[in-house]
Amino acid sequence: MFLGIIPSYDNSETVNKVRRRAAMSAAVDYAVFSVLLFSGLGALHSQMVARIAGGVFSFALNKHWSFDAKSTGAVIIESRRFLLLYGFSYVLALGLLYTFMEWGSLSAYPAKILADIACFVVNFLVMKRYVFSGRDGFTARLRRLLSGEPN
Numbered sequence: 318m319f320l321g322i323i324p325s326y327d328n329s330e331t332v333n334k335v336r337r338r339a340a341m342s343a344a345v346d347y348a349v350f351s352v353l354l355f356s357g358l359g360a361l362h363s364q365m366v367a368r369i370a371g372g373v374f375s376f377a378l379n380k381h382w383s384f385d386a387k388s389t390g391a392v393i394i395e396s397r398r399f400l401l402l403y404g405f406s407y408v409l410a411l412g413l414l415y416t417f418m419e420w421g422s423l424s425a426y427p428a429k430i431l432a433d434i435a436c437f438v439v440n441f442l443v444m445k446r447y448v449f450s451g452r453d454g455f456t457a458r459l460r461r462l463l464s465g466e467p468n
Contacts, residue, residue, distance in 0.1 A: 339437055341374070341378065342378065343433065345374045350364060350366075353367065360418060361411065361415060364414050364432075376399050402440065402447070406436050417432060
């Protein structure tokens with residue numbers, strides 16, 4: 318399964334938690350995708366709804382379980398960062414699904430799997446290095462810079 322493709326430089330407990338979270342989020346995503354596709358909704362629209370369901374599930378699990386980001390004060394920064402990543406990932410997933418189906422002549426499920434593999438790698442790296450990094454947000458750094466405080 319594609320959950321073993323996290324970069325090998327980091328084989329920490331966080332990676333193992335992310336793998337398990339990714340499997341659970343993927344299960345939510347694929348369940349929603351399958352139900353909608355089976356009910357007659359097209360693959361692209363099914364993917365749109367499934368990615369939202371998986372994204373909400375993913376944020377909750379990553380915040381509290383994968384990255385141990387228990388601080389409630391950072392939730393605004395983390396939410397903003399997650400939404401930026403999520404927006405990019407959403408567009409990437411839809412674009413890849415469309416490309417694989419239209420230009421690659423793949424059916425819905427293989428196209429979705431390939432798109433999700435690409436998004437999984439991108440999402441892991443960005444969540445670990447940016448979303449749940451514990452670093453100050455842009456506005457806090459800007460405020461310190463403008464007030465003359467040291468970084």
